[in-house]
Amino acid sequence: MTSDASLAALNERVAAVNDVLNAVSVLTWDSRTMMPPGGAETRGQQIATLTRVARDLLLAPETERALDEAEKAVEGLAEDSAEQRLVMQTRQAVAHHGRVPASLIQERAALRTVAQAAWIEGRAKSDFSIFSPHLEKTIKLARSYADCIGWSEHPYDAMVSIYEPGETAASLKTLFATLRSGLLPILEAARSRPAPRSDFLFRDFPEEGQRAFGLSMAQKLGYDLRRGRLDTTVHPFEVSFTRNDVRITTRYNRAYLPASIFGTAHETGHGLYEQGVDPAYTRTTLATDLVGLYAVGGTSFGAHESQSRLWENHVVRSRTFWQLHFPELQRHFPEQLGDVDAEAFYRAVTRIEPGFIRVEADELTYDFHIMLRVEIECALMDGSLAVADLPATWNAVIKRDLGLNVPDDAKGVLQDVHWSTGYIGSFPTYTIGNVMAAQIMETLRQDDPSLDRAIEGGEYSGLAEALRTRMWQHGRRFQREELLMRETGRSLDPAPYLSYLKGKYAG
Template identity: 85%
Template sequence: MTQQASLVALQERVAAVNDVLNATSVLTWDSRTMMPAGGAETRGHQIATLTRIARDLLLAPETERALEEAERAVLEFAEDSAERRMVQQTRHAVEHHKRVPASLIQERAALRTVAQAAWIEARSKSDFSIFSSFLAKTVELSRAYADCIGWNGHPYDAMVSIYELGETAASLKDLFKELRAGLLPILDDARSRPQPRSDFLFRDFPEEGQRAFGLSLAERLGYDFRRGRLDTTVHPFEVSFTRNDVRITTRYNRNYLPASVFGTAHETGHGLYEQGVDQAFTRTTLATDLVGLYAVGGTSFGAHESQSRLWENHIVRSRTFWQLHFPELQMHFPDQLGDVSAEEFYRAVTRVEPGFIRVEADELTYDLHIMLRVDIECALMDGSLAVNDLPEAWNAAIKRDLDLSVPNDAYGVLQDVHWSTGYIGSFPTYTIGNVMGAQLMETLRRQKPSLDASITAGEYSVLAEELRTKVWQHGRRFMRDELLERITGRRLDPAPYLAYLRSKYAA
């Protein structure tokens, strides 16, 4: 078999796996947006069956033979070539799944949909007991999965590696220690000042106006609606079925406008990343997470969050953005915002006010929300915290870190969708994304001095093109730190993030 034929044979095997995973993603998207509640159990079986089929295709003898042929074929390629990386990552995924029984993968996949349905009901009734047994099973299966993968320092290491390869409980502890030391003085200084006016954010904002502005916002940032759509869900998310069909969701709170505005901006950042992956990588290993069995083109969850947090905070939560676009928002809500200036709106949406909800947190307290979740996940994984004791532990952590008393489970332990979908180990990627996003912006501004002028003028395509060529198009070709070193000259570094926050909140 020729060199090219060997690579094609492997790519055809991986393409089949990708097709199955994309079908799974369609069912998952539907379960979170349109599926009636009664469909949860059977939908769980459908997703589990497809997940197992994808795993079986990956571990089939035909795939192994194609992989061995491809490994020989790429020996002459450069170490960082797309072809060699495709083969290396496929081998890594195959060896990973050989250690995990198919029955465990299928059981975890089946649990997600029914657990999510239970979480939605529990959240709506603010009753953790409705969800607790499903979470206990999720933790049990996560421990079993970690043991199959293997770990040295802490069982949490195995789960984090699914989403952010190379990070461990110990490395996260070091990162959080440095961030906390830098964040707290900025936070204390900001909280010592008088709060800006924000009453107008809580007026009545009809959903149709919020949706219209959200559609305009996503398109303005560069999201391609010929290859995507915006829908409504309980907890916003982005999902891609290849770069040609990338969907985002948001939620609307009639009495709190920022929830949809910044939620839509956040998911748009995810969508831009997926839509920007090189067309040549479609249905290949470089646009498929073969370890986590997700059809995703971003190189890690942290890298993905760097894009969502970058667009949400550095662009849409900036003074220049609202100086330029606040009149459009007023046009949609003339009665609600007619007595508000662009500067007042900017100050309101950047106010520092500790709250219960992570996705609505200000930039200075956001990472404290992440840190307490990671502490809890570690304790759940090593057994030092029982699921039934989780609400009490959660409430105590919120009181300790934010000096708030949690009023109910919906505002506390039930606010995030992640545990219902089995994503234990994914929370730290949000803070990693904050750090990476700031590091990228610092470098891009230095490399392209005209960037700020284009952003001030509302020409966001300039930033998008910088990110497309430096980040998005590579898909999963480069690991997170490798990508950072190529762009910024160094690995993940919290200094630019702290400098960004210090500068922004000193005013």
């Protein structure tokens, strides 16, 4: 990158914002992995203060002046140069936050605290009415928020733009229609087959062996422990405090082995993305989401999810992977897995079994859970669905798509934490990740016919290097669509995903 003084001045201001946001990430990681229960209240205040400080630094007149100067300095550089993008993205973030009044942010934060408590109670009692008044307020504030950000066709467009710039209610509707018509026959075919044996997955698997296998697997996939850690949490996640300190967490269920294995593979995928960002982008806009005020190096939530899904499903949830590595797993659990072979294990972890819970869903039913939530979010945002009617709608869609009768709200509309935290518009990114992962894998295979041979041999560094070069190193420099056009020659395309699923589950 050029070392122009005005650009350096802007970068210095942005670096400070970056530092504060990364500190927020450390505090969040700590609160979910290490913090004693007593610390919760003051930790919330610390995070709120730092988030406000980051926003204030971003909206300070000094940033505005540095931006004006830097814009002049980068004139004439290529439109997609890192320098131009740095300046442009800072400008966009300043504009975004300038449109949202601090009072609205405070209202949302205050609501989040009570809404989360109500959601926890409501879910425990499986009583939607405890949570529904707070959800009504959440939707109301989300609409105000969308109005501040601005939208033309649908208020949902503004919310989605925070997580997945470029997607809209309309574009998602089109995507989902294609997916639905493609998925249904694959799901039907898969369900018509006899269920494989899976009883052995539910035996007693002590945490120690799960952790040892998970760590070994993450390192095989390329996760660098000199720049990372693996810890235990209730809800697994990945977080980075710069590319050189990227942490992942998992959860060990003694009574169900796949949860930690595929969970760890998933978070490893996220972690690889962050560890692979160009070092030159450290502490810049290209390594931090200044719109979402969230320290993340990936270009969009969907792009990030594409990497977790790619490693989780295309690499680890594959016949090839278990042919190679099942013996290692067996060594950790000689008694529990003594009567099982690699093929049986692979068939068990790819069995199709429609259920109520999104996070436990198999590859063929997962997207139906997402489409349901996005449909509901859109309808809540445009007012065509009342909060009071939510459970009935939810249960009807689950019946229609998966043929299941939702027994209670805890297993239905109350299962996800998202809405209680004010997150509206992030669900689509899970499905976009699935679609994008398959699209990228297809391209990589076409461009390098030896790739599969290497993967079959347990050699994952070629795949990681290809992804690093084509995707990870760019951080947030390119928009998701731009990246897909550059690397795959086309926009987001569900065809490779449907083809992958068909081959795997109905082939």
